[in-house]
Amino acid sequence: MAERNLEQLEKIREAVSQDLLSGRIELLLGWEKGHYWWQSRPLFASSEGDLARLTWDSFCAVNLSRYLLDELKDHQKVGVLVKGCDSRAFNRLLQDNMVQRDRVILYGLPCPGILDYNLLAAEAGSKLKGITEENGQVILKTEDGEIEVNRDEMLMVKCSECLYPDPVVYDQMLLEPLGQKEVPERFKAVNELEALSSEERFAYWEKELSRCLRCYACRQACPYCSCRECFVEQENPRWQGRAYQPSENFLFHLVRAYHGAGRCIDCGECQRACPVNIPLQELNRKLIKDINELYGDYEAGVDAEKEPPLLTYRPDDPAAFSEK
């Protein structure tokens, strides 16, 4: 692990342990190392001992804000480490009335992007044993020696296209902000899909969605999915058939995407969580793009005070169906 990360980790640990010990927060949501070195999983820390396991590295992908849905039931005051995307997820929950702002302390962590293990492993060729990072480079340690690669090229897709590496809402910023960064064209894949004929597009999604296992990991990871009972599990009426067939897969993904219209913060957690690599972000981005085109630019989760376009009415809202 890089020196910089250890230094940062100490800074983070110092700040949150103070709050945890003084009782300012009852629980801290952070990350700890998982079973493999390339995994960092959520940490639920309520003691100094728990905090010893805290980690902050290039694999802290899991969006922690969503865990507030459960944790606020059991704890009066919860602290959360938030990257840019976690902070926007928090705004999503705040706007959806799912969390109370005064019961949460947000610790801001500017995030240079999460590394994609699959990319690293592919680059490594032989067995990858670990990495270190230096000056924007990742050094892959393999059985055959070391390979140096450009860090930016090893990022998760969702991170390479991230518009907000710095938290947009926080109580305390723990590290130096990184500032806005240049991103490649975000709607590139959507544009390409839009250019297809409807038959081609249907065939594309039929193929992609045919892999869906309906494990609902996308939903579980998603900050906009906060229903107490998801429509797919409702019995009466039973919206979602249990059968494992394309039309049921379509129903699930399309209805879920519509539920995110104007609400999806484009954090990409759905796609990351998907065990069969369905490009779910493109469904969400299609709706983001449509809403931007119809109602003007709107970035969900950036400003909790800004009214969501589908919940507001303005006289100049487009009404293509009723215009002469």
Place this chain on the structure above:
Amino acid sequence: MPRTGVFICHCGTNIAGTVDIEKAVEASRNFPGVVHADDYRYLCSEMGQDLIKKAIEDNKLERVVVGTCSPRMHEGTFRKAAAEAGLNPYLLEVANIREHCSWVHKDIEEGTPKAIALLRAAVAKAVLNESLDAPELEVEKRALVIGGGIAGIQAAIDIAEAGYEVDVVEREPSIGGRMAQLEKTFPTLDCSACILTPKMVEAAQHPNINLITYSEVEEVKGFVGQFDVKIRQKARSVDPVKCTGCGVCYEKCPAKASSEFEMGLSKRKAIYVPFPQAVPNVPVIDRDACLYFRKGRCQICEKECPPQAIVYDQKDEFIERRYGTIIVATGFDQMSPSQYGEYGYGQHPDILTGLEFERLFNASGPTGGKVVRLSDGKPPKKVVFVQCVGSRDKARGMNYCSKICCMYTAKQAVLLKEKVPDAKSYVFYIDVRTAGKGYEEFQRRAAEEYDVAYLRGQVGKIFPEGDHLVVHGVDSLSGKIIEIKADMVVLAAASIARADAPDLGRIVGINSDSYHFFNEAHPKLKPVETHTAGIFIAGACQAPKDIPDTVAQASAAAVKAVGLLSKDFLKGEACTAEVNQAECSGCMYCEAVCPYSAINPVEIEERYHGGTLKRTVAEVNPALCQGCGSCTVICRSGSVNLKGFSNEQILAEVDAICLQR
């Protein structure tokens, strides 16, 4: 499974022509739950209704499905019949096999299976219907009229005469509206003020009428019977109780501004009444023009006012009142012809619109009643009238006919001849439209006795040359190019909706057509109703119209309003939304989209891990809910359901159509 009866109407040949009724009856017998099926030539007739009632009793029917016309037409009729037979009216379901089926198909082979599918869906829904009760709602016995023109005045007088209180909100300092700006009225040439002023005074003095002038409606909440309205009464800067209307203030006032009432052709003072017969006769200070408000000194009106009625620090005030019904009568505007560059409007003082020209005839108008050229004060000898400026113009204006221009042009040509006997008028027209009692006769008289030349054709260009305005036109009957050296040109500019009509529509909750005129509920049978219960429209805010039509419509709207106010209670909406609070996650998006403010957050307690947990969920107030269903659409978890249109019922209908082809 509830015992269900199906009744299919032939509607003469309307349905029977494209639906095999016998087949449909046979098919209906096999739907789950159906124990009785029958047909009749006209189910809506008394005999037809009796057939249903008898079958309900004989067969102990618990649900009824009628396959007829649109529920908008006769749902009420059949529900009433079901209720008379002892069934809750909401257990009856209409399958629309006329508008949705027989009328859109020509082929009986296509129409029949579709009718059967629609009936099957209606039965599937009906078996899930539940008995519903409509809440009773009190009626506030007071009406609000928005707009104090002739329409608003007439409606207010009629309502007041029927014995109900009525408030009239007028934006301008005086009531009177457009009619007050007119000199004479066609086709009888009555002096407009002579017939309008008594009505204005009657409205002002009527014990049941409360005039709220210089005010605007800012917010309307609630529903039929109980509209809660917020009215902004703009600061007049004059105490209406102290003011005697002596007029010293505006005589002495040194500041001037363009007069709205005179269409900008002359100036008024900063403190002013819009016209001499204004009601109420209480001046207003135009704070944008007043020297004291602009520069902090002057105060001449305050010094000169005998009863000391000037109140500079008066503030806008808000009136919040409840009304049982609302009539919208906000009138029209005249389109500015400046977009028609070839007519030169705005480039020359002698090119006027119809309403501007009208003011030249008026004794208190900008020229003191002398018809003269505004450029040099000489009486015009040749006047060219151009019709349809902005009307009947698909390319650059409005598609519709403004209706009043043909007649007021004939009137103005006649009046011109009386004022300037040696004047000659030319009228360029597309068609002369004079439908109305005495209208055609009047127009013919103008053409024949008052030397008005009617030229069928359009004007291509108007430009000044020396003392004159050269009018280039084409006489399309003779095909000749016509050039007239005119002294004055009058453009019959289109009547258009008020610029802020869409805003008012949104506040009040009524919709407009693509020209922003307010929509009536039915073009023939509900001409003064709107799609919002309890809100009526009258006058030119609905479409361009003349004074007789406006007055007739105003009285019609008043009757509708009075009919409503005469009831103590109204039946509310039975099909209201309800929240499954166990499922509701409390995001309150439903509250955000509810147009009736019928949804509120409430806190509930829930058992959680042996203890209790407080959380926020949505709750519907059934008295306010109008059953529009917006909340059910926005709710992602389907926790809001609309009674009578529940998710289960709609899915049952969809399944009935899709699963059994």
